[in-house]
Amino acid sequence: MSLASETRPMTRREWLLSDRPQSRLQARLGRAYMTWRRFSANRLAVLGLLILLALILVAAFADLLAPHSPFVGNLAGARLLPPGSEGYLLGTDDQGRDILSRLIHGSRLTLVVVVLVAIIAAPVGLIVGAVAGYAGGWIDAVLMRLTDIFLAFPKLVLALAFVAALGPGIENAVIAIAITSWPPYARIARAETLTVRNSDYIAAVRLMGASPARIVFRHVMPMCMSSLIVRVTLDMAGIILTAAGLGFLGLGAQPPLPEWGAMIASGRRFILDQWWVATMPGIAILIVSLGFNLLGDGLRDALDPRESGQ
Amino acid sequence: MTQAVAVENLSVVFDDFKALDDVSVEVASSESFGLVGESGSGKSTLLRAIAGLAPATEGTIRVGGREVKGTRRDKAFYRAVQMVFQDPYGSLHPRQTVDRQLMEPLAVHGIGDGERRILKALDEVGLGSGFRFRYPHQLSGGQRQRIAIARALILEPSILLLDEPTSALDASVQAEVLNLLEQVRRDRKLTFIMVSHDLGVVTHMCDRLAVMQGGRVVERLSSADLVAGRIAEDYTRSLMVASGGFRREAQTA
Amino acid sequence: MSALLTVEDLRVRFPTRTGVIEAVRGVSFTLGRERLGIVGESGSGKSQTGRAIMGLTPLQAQVTAKRLAFDGIDLVSAPAKVRRDLRGKRIAMILQDPKYSLNPVMSIGRQIVETLRRHEKVSRGEARQRALDMLAAVQIRDPARVFDLYPHEVSGGMGQRAMIAMMLIAGPELLIADEPTSALDVTVQLEVLSILDKLVTERGMGLIFVSHDLRLVSSFCDRVLVMYAGKIVEEIAASDLPNAKHPYTRGLLNCMPVIGADRHPLPVLDRKPEWAL
Numbered sequence: 001m002s003l004a005s006e007t008r009p010m011t012r013r014e015w016l017l018s019d020r021p022q023s024r025l026q027a028r029l030g031r032a033y034m035t036w037r038r039f040s041a042n043r044l045a046v047l048g049l050l051i052l053l054a055l056i057l058v059a060a061f062a063d064l065l066a067p068h069s070p071f072v073g074n075l076a077g078a079r080l081l082p083p084g085s086e087g088y089l090l091g092t093d094d095q096g097r098d099i100l101s102r103l104i105h106g107s108r109l110t111l112v113v114v115v116l117v118a119i120i121a122a123p124v125g126l127i128v129g130a131v132a133g134y135a136g137g138w139i140d141a142v143l144m145r146l147t148d149i150f151l152a153f154p155k156l157v158l159a160l161a162f163v164a165a166l167g168p169g170i171e172n173a174v175i176a177i178a179i180t181s182w183p184p185y186a187r188i189a190r191a192e193t194l195t196v197r198n199s200d201y202i203a204a205v206r207l208m209g210a211s212p213a214r215i216v217f218r219h220v221m222p223m224c225m226s227s228l229i230v231r232v233t234l235d236m237a238g239i240i241l242t243a244a245g246l247g248f249l250g251l252g253a254q255p256p257l258p259e260w261g262a263m264i265a266s267g268r269r270f271i272l273d274q275w276w277v278a279t280m281p282g283i284a285i286l287i288v289s290l291g292f293n294l295l296g297d298g299l300r301d302a303l304d305p306r307e308s309g310q
Numbered sequence: 311m312t313q314a315v316a317v318e319n320l321s322v323v324f325d326d327f328k329a330l331d332d333v334s335v336e337v338a339s340s341e342s343f344g345l346v347g348e349s350g351s352g353k354s355t356l357l358r359a360i361a362g363l364a365p366a367t368e369g370t371i372r373v374g375g376r377e378v379k380g381t382r383r384d385k386a387f388y389r390a391v392q393m394v395f396q397d398p399y400g401s402l403h404p405r406q407t408v409d410r411q412l413m414e415p416l417a418v419h420g421i422g423d424g425e426r427r428i429l430k431a432l433d434e435v436g437l438g439s440g441f442r443f444r445y446p447h448q449l450s451g452g453q454r455q456r457i458a459i460a461r462a463l464i465l466e467p468s469i470l471l472l473d474e475p476t477s478a479l480d481a482s483v484q485a486e487v488l489n490l491l492e493q494v495r496r497d498r499k500l501t502f503i504m505v506s507h508d509l510g511v512v513t514h515m516c517d518r519l520a521v522m523q524g525g526r527v528v529e530r531l532s533s534a535d536l537v538a539g540r541i542a543e544d545y546t547r548s549l550m551v552a553s554g555g556f557r558r559e560a561q562t563a
Numbered sequence: 564m565s566a567l568l569t570v571e572d573l574r575v576r577f578p579t580r581t582g583v584i585e586a587v588r589g590v591s592f593t594l595g596r597e598r599l600g601i602v603g604e605s606g607s608g609k610s611q612t613g614r615a616i617m618g619l620t621p622l623q624a625q626v627t628a629k630r631l632a633f634d635g636i637d638l639v640s641a642p643a644k645v646r647r648d649l650r651g652k653r654i655a656m657i658l659q660d661p662k663y664s665l666n667p668v669m670s671i672g673r674q675i676v677e678t679l680r681r682h683e684k685v686s687r688g689e690a691r692q693r694a695l696d697m698l699a700a701v702q703i704r705d706p707a708r709v710f711d712l713y714p715h716e717v718s719g720g721m722g723q724r725a726m727i728a729m730m731l732i733a734g735p736e737l738l739i740a741d742e743p744t745s746a747l748d749v750t751v752q753l754e755v756l757s758i759l760d761k762l763v764t765e766r767g768m769g770l771i772f773v774s775h776d777l778r779l780v781s782s783f784c785d786r787v788l789v790m791y792a793g794k795i796v797e798e799i800a801a802s803d804l805p806n807a808k809h810p811y812t813r814g815l816l817n818c819m820p821v822i823g824a825d826r827h828p829l830p831v832l833d834r835k836p837e838w839a840l
Contacts, residue, residue, distance in 0.1 A: 027443040200401035208415040209388035348748035480604035482832035485818035489828035514820035552749040555782040
């Protein structure tokens, strides 16, 4: 570094990259910035992030963006119009509803499913796995056999059983998917915990007299987060597909809700003559799933759990 | 002289492996005691058993006259006994700043005044407040070990267990850390129990030492005796010879 | 004495996100059939020097040298195949931890045989016999038994002997030993060193002994290079070490606790920025 650069005030970038942070905030931001730099070096991952941001924006401003009502169509004059028709960019379905508007409103349902599943399944898996891994012994045995039982069923079949028992509907679909998707997270969290629990830094915390709960929640779990976030993100595509699958089978969102899977199901009847009715929601599912997968890949590199240092 | 730590007939068995076999050791208050041996001798296991990190199968451990049992100890124990580990790269939480790692023991014991204590601890181990918000990966090996020492000292213990605290460090850094340890021991009248494979380090740091082999104590002697060659056991002698460095045998063989 | 190895202005650079890091910055020395020690602390570039000669530098690193010649063969410009053939056959390397450098799923004997057959056309029976002889030469008492063992079934000292046997089976002329005994207990350390010493002397090999332990190296080698921040700061005959001139060498020698020397506090190394210039 030249002398000149030392005399002028630090740029924001230098402040973030500083080796000797002066405050908690700077340390945290610096770390976040390094993660962001690793993440943004991967262009596909940034593309995935952009897709996700676009989904969130579309869902937030659905009322403003949608040119037509998602529920009420023009049965008289606009049934099954092809894409590019006057006023209907992506065409209309059999009830004369604008497909674009339905897709835009459907993004809310997709987002709700994804977010609810993530905030139910991930913490459950994390807690079960970390507690099992740290406690060991019979607690581990009981929790992990429970996990194995859930893992033994095919996801969709188990979800179908739950929905059948709870009744169809988007909330029940979310619950069913969440119940079936936590076991892999528990396995991951347990595996990470096992590598961490015998490390010297955990021994040091034990020697401070910290309670097992404190050790698990404050010291072990943060070490499981990276791999869990990556896994959850990569699973999002599967969750969207499962939700769509339930919708397709008529067990998820009920008509007239513009859920993408249900839209495909209703378009199936005229797939040969009016292909766009089923295809457009299919493309939407594809793009969002792809976005989550790209994002997950990028996060895997950026949140390197091994943290080798520089 | 009062006893800081007394271990009697201690055995530690992992599955089928007997890591410690009927070991007895007494360490006086404000004494510096060394445990010497090669890998598998049980020296680290003994230290971990005293700390409650390894389960005692048989025998008793007394700390400050009170018997301690099992691997869960009360808060008073943890305020009296702290430990510094061998690997400075493994003993600090990789995702917590120095500040957070030093705050944690204070939070666990409900000690206030964290700000001042942390700055004082950093100062005591020769790192300024500039190190307070760094992550471990922003520190060198020697600096990490200083942080580990600060973390152990922040609860103001009377007994410090040292598990090869310098064996992962470069020689010049080792000298600095050993000097620091001697300094804090003098200032705080600490009792040291130090594990090492390096006789040079142990005789430099400790008044008395126990030589261990295969889970047993082979010989107990003072550093002065060791230096003067007043050694009773062949094994101790062979360690002593080995630490003298490589000697080329007569080229006739 | 003709030089076995000539190194002139060797540089190893690692490009990183934040700029190029030069791990080795212009190292020059020649080696005959002698024992040469390279000593330094972590980050001094001592290991990278050894690896660069061996051709084992990580892919992203750039290695340059005015001259890097082994027995008249220019290693910098030599094609990959020539270097590969040299490696193991005429130049061999022993690494710190046998646990990581032996193949865990192959028996020790087979690894030695494979190494031999890669470099020489010998029959299976003869290869086995030579491997057994080699195991006996590194003072393994029951070579036939150890031959069939897997690396995880032997102790650290035994593993390192097996490693030495494997490295010396093809009869290399230059051996690079990178901290060969640091992972071993002190008593085992000396046994392994004396085996190494005997073999190197008997076979007239050149030896480069890379270590952080100045005392150990000086008791084992004829000549010592002291490295600091990627450069050689002092070259000295091992017997002459007490008269070392460079303050870094002297500091390194001084700061170690010695049995019987009552020095409190220990002298510490006062690193001068000009050493790294």
